[in-house]
Amino acid sequence: MGNGMTGFYILLGAISLFSWLASSQLKKKFKKYSQIQLRNGMSGAEIAEKMLKDNGIFDVEVISVRGQLTDHYNPQNKTVNLSEAVYGERNAAAAAVAAHECGHAVQHATAYSYLTMRSKLVPIVSVTSNMSQYLVFGGITLGAAAGLGLGWWVAVAGLAMMAFATLFSVVTLPVEYDASNRALAWLKAKNIVTPEEYAGSKDALKWAARTYLVAAIGSIASLLYWAMQVFGSNRN
Numbered sequence: 082m083g084n085g086m087t088g089f090y091i092l093l094g095a096i097s098l099f100s101w102l103a104s105s106q107l108k109k110k111f112k113k114y115s116q117i118q119l120r121n122g123m124s125g126a127e128i129a130e131k132m133l134k135d136n137g138i139f140d141v142e143v144i145s146v147r148g149q150l151t152d153h154y155n156p157q158n159k160t161v162n163l164s165e166a167v168y169g170e171r172n173a174a175a176a177a178v179a180a181h182e183c184g185h186a187v188q189h190a191t192a193y194s195y196l197t198m199r200s201k202l203v204p205i206v207s208v209t210s211n212m213s214q215y216l217v218f219g220g221i222t223l224g225a226a227a228g229l230g231l232g233w234w235v236a237v238a239g240l241a242m243m244a245f246a247t248l249f250s251v252v253t254l255p256v257e258y259d260a261s262n263r264a265l266a267w268l269k270a271k272n273i274v275t276p277e278e279y280a281g282s283k284d285a286l287k288w289a290a291r292t293y294l295v296a297a298i299g300s301i302a303s304l305l306y307w308a309m310q311v312f313g314s315n316r317n
Contacts, residue, residue, distance in 0.1 A: 096299035103295045107288040114174035114281035125167040125175035132183040141186045152178050154185035173281035180268055184260030195255045202249045213242035217307045236311045243304050250300040257293045261286040
């Protein structure tokens, strides 16, 4: 089990490194494109409200929330939540983020299949994600110590829970990429941004998507790693 844990810590370290690199790059890009002031002078909140209106959505509220990169769409209370750096600012980064979050509101209004699937996974993942790894590790340890089949089944139950978290992470990818595509298509079609501003918005959203991509790859890698440990221990 020692070698197994060493391998896991190496994997965890690699995932953490890539996650940090993507996240820090996103912050750099956001800072860079925050310097490109929109020629039309619209704030993030105004852009969000216009995109919702243009898509025939009148039951979603645009509100300001604290923090950096805390922007999100809440399907429960139908709110587009924009961070202070987006809500009141008038730059290419703010335009990109505001339109992206509205992209989620459009997905919700049109019953976009991947968003529906993701929403259904939320209550399951919120319960299982914290305990899955403990069950897998505990089950393998129990099986190794006592030689009991029960330990293996505990580990398999943990793996099943982990699989839901991985599925959630993977389903998040089309949801995020589609929201960005909707945002960029609207920004371009309505001439909200100039070509230079559009390029900045596109680059910022590309790096935001990469943070989700790294998370999904990390989740898949962890699931495969633990699956090999569990089914390997069963053979032994």
